[in-house]
Amino acid sequence: MLMAGLLPVLLGACDTMEAPVYRPEVVVESYQVAGQALQPVLVSRTAPLNTPYDFAAQAVAGATVNVHLLDEAGNVEHTFPYRDLPGEAGVYVPEETHFVRPLRRYRLEVVVPETGDRVTAETLVPGDFEVAAAGRDTVVYQGTERFEVAVTPSRYPGRQSYYVLSVEALDPRVEQLTPLYRDFVDPDNLDPDELEKELRDVTVVESPIINESSFDVNPDGTVMIRLPWLAVAFYGPNRIRASALDDNLYDFLRSQGVQQGGSTLAPGEIPNVIEHVEGGRGIFGSFARVTFDLFIARPGS
16 A cells, blocks of 8 residues: 555664764654544654664554544544554554544544653545546556546645555566566566565555646546556556545655655755654654556557
8 A cells, every 4th residue: 555664764764964862762653544444553763873774673562542533623522542452562553443534633642651752743634535437447558548537636625635646466476567667677687585575566656746736627527547657567457546645645755755866955955854743753644545446458468
């Protein structure tokens, strides 16, 4: 899914202004999905400079974790306590089922009794959206007719919506690789372990952030999402996801792209990742999502 594995990349690097004395900080990670049950919260600590971030090694057990549903005035309307997931240090799951409400605000609160650290973050969940008119369920790779689907637009207060498209291969085998990705993976020159890792790395391909204004708008107000061929790594069955981002994920992803080399700025000029977390590090974000399956056929098949 979208957003998996974002923080290890961030936390394995250093800030542009590294403090001379290292002090561990609490790290939170959670992605809530409009219309779905509350998702787990991961709690850990930062690793020292030049030490690879490993969640299992840095996990924080025994924390008090709550997610609060807020009313329009910002007051707590309902609290959802979380508990430790047995056998998974640092992973916390809700004690009751609650389906995340679109266009509502949620606050994460994590307290570590051992140190007194308190971390908070808030997310405003994007408006839900849905497929209004699906196109064909099969398209020919790089054919003259690209796949497109009409969706109702997701709404977000005060701004246009921002989306990320992801393509997940449901049959990610070497023989199913499209020509571009076969050249990229180069399976003939890898041992089995290396090949398995390379295939995992391209099983899910995500687009950059796409502005709502980049989509064509139909007379009925629906928007057209078109699949870029660059995102298709495998022939066969694929799962397409379009995700509308909250402010936290939007800021995190666009600033993380600069950290990972998506900029011409010199190292000393690169700004820190935008996290929107008080008292610690990490991300507490949300998104709305639509999902549909598509079969990518080989040319000439």
